[in-house]
Amino acid sequence: FRSTKFYRTNICILPFPLCTMVSNELSPAAAAARLRSSSDEADVFERVLSQAVHRIADYIRENDDPNTRAVEYATPEEISKLKSLVIPEDGLGEKGLDGTLEDVLRFAVRTNHPMFFSKLYSGSDAAGCLGELLTAVTNTSNYVFKIAPVYTVMEREIIRALAVTSGFSPETKAPDGLFLPGGSMCNILAMSCARQRAFPHVGADGWRGDEHPVVLTSSHSHYSTSKGAALLGIGRKNVIKVACDEQGRMRPDSLAEELERARTAGKTPFFVNLTAGTTVLGAFDPIRELQSIAAQYNAWVHVDGAWGMSVAFSDIHRHLVDGMENVDSATWNPHKLLGVPLQCSMLLVRDKSALPAAQNVDAAYLFHEDENDDGSSLLADLEIGKKSVQCGRKVDSLKLFCAWRYHGSSGFAARVNHALALASLCAQRAANREGFELVVDAPAMCNVVLFYIPSWMRDVSRGETRDRLLDKVSGAIYDRMFERGNALIDYGGLPSGPSSLRIVFNSPLTSETHVEQVLNEIAAAGESLDAESMRKAARGE
Numbered sequence: 001f002r003s004t005k006f007y008r009t010n011i012c013i014l015p016f017p018l019c020t021m022v023s024n025e026l027s028p029a030a031a032a033a034r035l036r037s038s039s040d041e042a043d044v045f046e047r048v049l050s051q052a053v054h055r056i057a058d059y060i061r062e063n064d065d066p067n068t069r070a071v072e073y074a075t076p077e078e079i080s081k082l083k084s085l086v087i088p089e090d091g092l093g094e095k096g097l098d099g100t101l102e103d104v105l106r107f108a109v110r111t112n113h114p115m116f117f118s119k120l121y122s123g124s125d126a127a128g129c130l131g132e133l134l135t136a137v138t139n140t141s142n143y144v145f146k147i148a149p150v151y152t153v154m155e156r157e158i159i160r161a162l163a164v165t166s167g168f169s170p171e172t173k174a175p176d177g178l179f180l181p182g183g184s185m186c187n188i189l190a191m192s193c194a195r196q197r198a199f200p201h202v203g204a205d206g207w208r209g210d211e212h213p214v215v216l217t218s219s220h221s222h223y224s225t226s227k228g229a230a231l232l233g234i235g236r237k238n239v240i241k242v243a244c245d246e247q248g249r250m251r252p253d254s255l256a257e258e259l260e261r262a263r264t265a266g267k268t269p270f271f272v273n274l275t276a277g278t279t280v281l282g283a284f285d286p287i288r289e290l291q292s293i294a295a296q297y298n299a300w301v302h303v304d305g306a307w308g309m310s311v312a313f314s315d316i317h318r319h320l321v322d323g324m325e326n327v328d329s330a331t332w333n334p335h336k337l338l339g340v341p342l343q344c345s346m347l348l349v350r351d352k353s354a355l356p357a358a359q360n361v362d363a364a365y366l367f368h369e370d371e372n373d374d375g376s377s378l379l380a381d382l383e384i385g386k387k388s389v390q391c392g393r394k395v396d397s398l399k400l401f402c403a404w405r406y407h408g409s410s411g412f413a414a415r416v417n418h419a420l421a422l423a424s425l426c427a428q429r430a431a432n433r434e435g436f437e438l439v440v441d442a443p444a445m446c447n448v449v450l451f452y453i454p455s456w457m458r459d460v461s462r463g464e465t466r467d468r469l470l471d472k473v474s475g476a477i478y479d480r481m482f483e484r485g486n487a488l489i490d491y492g493g494l495p496s497g498p499s500s501l502r503i504v505f506n507s508p509l510t511s512e513t514h515v516e517q518v519l520n521e522i523a524a525a526g527e528s529l530d531a532e533s534m535r536k537a538a539r540g541e
Helices: 018-023 028-034 038-064 076-080 095-107 126-138 149-166 183-198 224-231 252-264 287-295 309-313 354-359 397-431 464-484 512-527 531-538
Strands: 006-008 013-015 176-180 213-218 239-242 268-275 300-305 329-332 345-349 436-438 447-452 490-492 500-504
Touching (some): 126 397, 149 176, 149 309, 149 329, 149 345, 176 183, 176 354, 183 213, 183 224, 183 268, 183 300, 183 329, 183 345, 183 354, 213 224, 268 287, 287 300, 309 329, 309 397, 397 436, 397 447, 397 512, 447 512, 464 490, 464 500, 464 531
Parallel strands (some): 213 239, 268 300, 300 329
Antiparallel strands (some): 176 345, 329 345, 490 500
16 A cells, blocks of 8 residues: 555544455446446436335225235245345345335235224325435434534424424423434433433442432333333332323322332432323323422423324314423324324423433544534534434434425324224224223223123123133234234233233224224124133133
């Protein structure tokens, strides 16, 4: 390298011809691919994406065909043998993508199918998908303004708009917040902010032996609270599960009792996690009342609204999140009830100093924005990486922005109202059908949770034997429906009692006709079960 020109970086010194040396070791096809012009690359984009768009449009239209199932069942072994999913030694070019596209669409669960009731998300919004495509094409990391000028500003403005929509913050006071990879990360990061406020030395020095932090959350809350306690060194055993009422809402009297018990025992209840839309029952904790109780103990109050916060768009259902203006932080997943493509999750934080205080670590090679005369950053609120656990941050704001621009707040409200209306209708119809038993008579959210009791089981008296049978029957109905693929629901357990079936209404394509169809599918699957096999399974045989 004696005659080469060197380019200095703040990390190392690289010889200019290094890339040429490496390219000489590439195969002819790979070298040619590296040397393509931007025009050639644009042609490839146009051919590949135009063909894919037409096939994807056909795929979505197929959902109108009554013979199209929500999933074409295949075993893991069958999927692993698909030739289109084999990674080749030499590139196959554009022709190698055709089979992959077909097999992915063939065996993927059709979450945009009107009979998809399995999860808290549904569908593939066209405007949101455009945002996701633009995100991939521009392909940047959203951590500082100068590498992501549009996206850092967009993230800030969307955070502010959603804070106002939810009632979390008035228009006159801007909150802070972040897009994060999933609601669990939002909840965990909120807990870290609470820890920083209550125990500011821990980030640098670690825990002291005489400290006894505890977290309080409802017995129906998401498991990410326990995960967060483990990750932050608090310990899962120091998560106190607060009792709920029959609707799955945290009881204020139980929270007050647990807080006082913790303080009397010499512990510090520093974080109280409330839920707006629990995962199974869709319950909404009474935020205002619970926050006022927690405030007496100086506890950070967080609302996990990953599922239910989107009701804030609806004039009919906004009351379910009343009290948001008093909490310290909140989680919101637009990829759930608003139909924005996965993943799209955000954390709202009232105190703008909380996130940087909990997360910021100096990194001069990343954060070198222009400064004011006093040394402060001109773009402080756009240095997102300083308040994030991540350095590499995928842009998750653009798909929400595009969907919001397309549908408007009124469109989001209509989607919310449609989903909750269908859930209410489903509960009413199930209550009037033989064999169905509702866990909650009038669901607050889009979750309809119920049992199906096959005809051979309806004379079994309530008790442990019946509960064991119901537990096995619910799981078997779920499996049977997945194999058939006509309608997809979910099942799972509550803090006590047998596993139940859960029908989630979310898709704007689902209609009253589909309500009756999914109940028919459940009944058919339940009646197809062999009574003696179920009894043996319940006995553990």
